[in-house]
Structure formats: structure tokens, C-alpha cells
Amino acid sequence: MSSFEIAISSAALSTLNSRLENTTFPDELDDSGWAYGVPLADIKRLVARWRDGFDWRQEERKLNDELPQFTRDIQVDGFGTLNIHYVHKKSEKGEGIPLLFVHGWPGSFIESRKILTLLTQAPADSQAPVFNVVAISLPGFGFSEGPKKKGFSLSQFAEVSHKLMLALGYTEYVTQGGDLGFRVTAEIARRYGGEHSKAWHVNVLFSAPPENDNPSSYTASENEGLARWQEFQRSGSGYFQMHSTKPQTLGYSLADSPVGLLAWIYEKLVAWSDNYPWTDDEVLTWVSIYWFSRAGPAASTRFYYEFAHSGQGLGTKSTPPTIPMGCSHFPKELIRIPKSWYPGVGNIIFEAEHDSGGHFAAHEQPDLLVGDLRKMFGKGGPAFGVVPGRDGYNA
DSSP: OEEEOOOOOHHHHHHHHHHHHTOOOOOOOTTOTTTTSSOHHHHHHHHHHHHHTOOHHHHHHHHHHHSOEEEEEEEETTTEEEEEEEEEEOOSSSSOEEEEEEOOSSOOGGGGHHHHHHHHSOOTTOOOOOEEEEEEOOTTSTTSOOOOSTTOOHHHHHHHHHHHHHHTTOSSEEEEEOTHHHHHHHHHHHHHBTTTEEEEEESOOOOOOOTTOOGGGOOHHHHHHHHHHHHHHHHTOHHHHHHHHOHHHHHHHHHHOHHHHHHHHHHHHHHTSSSOOOOHHHHHHHHHHHHTOTTOTTGGGHHHHHHHTTTOOTTOOOOOOOSEEEEEEOTTSSOOOOGGGGGGTOEEEEEEEOSSOOSOHHHHOHHHHHHHHHHHHSTTSTTTTOSTTOSSOOO
16 A cells, blocks of 8 residues: 555646647537537636646645545456555544445546545534545546456456455445446445445436336336436437447547547536536546546546446346445436336335435535435444444444
């Protein structure tokens, strides 16, 4: 294990600024709004800020001050050893419940930023449990090394994540994830559930419909959630098709053009959140992590290809995990599956409904997400005491 601080070289910053200075913008149709993609005015504003006002060094210091970061070599069966970046913060009260937080795309370890203190420091007037939080940078994301061989898919992401927890001394732990994090934590629950992975919590559910399902039994909110998913597949899934079929072709643009990368990610941040008030610097920090990432901004897209070609793609059926599972529902998530589909997901023992929030729950609604974890794993909750000796209350 080695401590880690983000320290982007002056040369890399200079190269970025030079590319921003020489940006060529496309034209735009009159009154097109968001229908064709990100509006030109938004990108011009963000590029101007990135070039002339955004202070990466200041953001870099904030990230280093707020997030205790480390790297560790993890051996992956058939793929050699990868150097993995992660955030690790222990609770300040008792034996915190070990919790592995797994990000998605276009997120990164930065998605743990707002929940880290909330999870590790219990409120003074509360008996809420506390956690020891590990937020991994998945291979190919952030400052983790990326795989060099084909076939690195869901099983390998789960293996890396599990081995990281074991290396940190957490032989029994719980997990939380959304987006890609749902897939990874589900695989962890399947492969290591029972002995090591004791329970999992997610903020989105994916599953194929069961045989002989009856759509007439769906509730209004379930129909709305499925309609939102159908609209996403119709008008918002082009990125997924590109990532899962020809990621290398797209990769040249993402690696060569910071503005191309900015537009590719910014569109998702806005479209997938629930009217979250993104600041320009907030967006630029997220995108800069991809631009300065260790494996390069194209590496994270390849997972979609591996996933699609692994037999574990969307709509495929697999044996659901049996360990306790919880889910938080946010109204602007990309999909809301009906309860009749739940048996294909797992053993759901906890659910929470919220009136606001979207795809980036840990960032958009950190208090709500953390509150749900406390309810699920706290005294009186359905998953209280799942990690023996680490209930988050021991003095």
C-alpha cells in the first residue's frame, strides 16, 4: 500500500491549455436546444472557463485534502498485477461497518466525496451507525491502472474490488453502488456473498422481466419508470452503442480533444440528473479527472464492449444473489423496474422512495442516500449486525 496524492504535471496542464486555445467548434442549428446534443453556448462557456478561469491546482488540493487516497497492487487472475487507486477513510467512532463504494460511468471516485464524511462521522444527536468507507477507482478509471488485455469484464472488476477489501483487512464487508456499480456489486454478491460480502445496497435496479409477466399489474410509478427507460433507449443510448461496439474508434476523439470529452460527459451529467445545479467548476473537475486519468479517457469506455461480449449484457438472466439487498429509488433514475421483476435481482429486504434525485445519487442527494444506509444497517434495520463485531456502534 502507498499513500497517494493527485499531482498533475505542469506539462500536462500546459498541453491541456494549448488544446483548449486551439479549439474548433461546430456550428449549430437555430433553436435546437438539447434535441441534437449539448448546446453550443454551454460548451463555449465551459471551455472559456476551463481555459481562463478554472484553477485545477486549487481543485487538486481540495481533493487531496478531503479524500485520503492510496494505491495498492492487486493481482488479477489471467491479467497480471494492476496498481489500483482508492479512497479509504475509517470511522471516528467504534468499529465502523466496512463499506465498499463502487462508482459508475461517467463518474469516478469523486462520487464518494460528499458521502465520505457523512458515513464516517455519526451525527452528535444520533445513534446512527458509522462506516469504514473504501471507494475504489475501477481499473481504467481515475488513477487506477487499466488492463492491457482483452476480456477484462465484470468478473475481473468484482475480483479486483473484493481482493482490495481483503488486502485492507476487511474479510467481511457490505457494498453500495449505482450504474456500473450495480453490476459490479451484484457480481461481488454472487461470487463472494455469504462468506465475505454480507449485504449490498444500490440506487438502481436492472433485471430482465420474468416469464409470463403481467404488465397490467404494473403500478403508475412502475409504468412511468419503464417509459423513461424506453425513451432513454430511443433517444439517449447512442453512447452505449458506441462504447459497446467500437470504443477504440471513439477513443481517438476522447483522448485527443478535451472539448470532445467535455461534451461527451457533460451531456450525461445534465440529462441524467434531477435538475441538479451543476456549477461549471464542478463539471470541469469531473471531466478533468477523466482527461488526466492514468489510463487515458478512452479506457473507461472499453468495459462496455467487454460487458456486451461477455454473455452478461443487458437483458441476460443470471442467478440472483441471496445475501440481503437494499435499494433507494430516485425519481429521475434512468429506469424503474416493476416489483414483479425483483426475483431476478436479489433478496431485497429494504427499499426507500424519494421525491427528488437522479442517476448520480451519492452526489445529488448524499444525505438521503446515507440516511438509507443508516436505516438499512442501523439498529432496528433489516441488515443490522450482518458484519459480526462491526455494527458501527462499538465504543
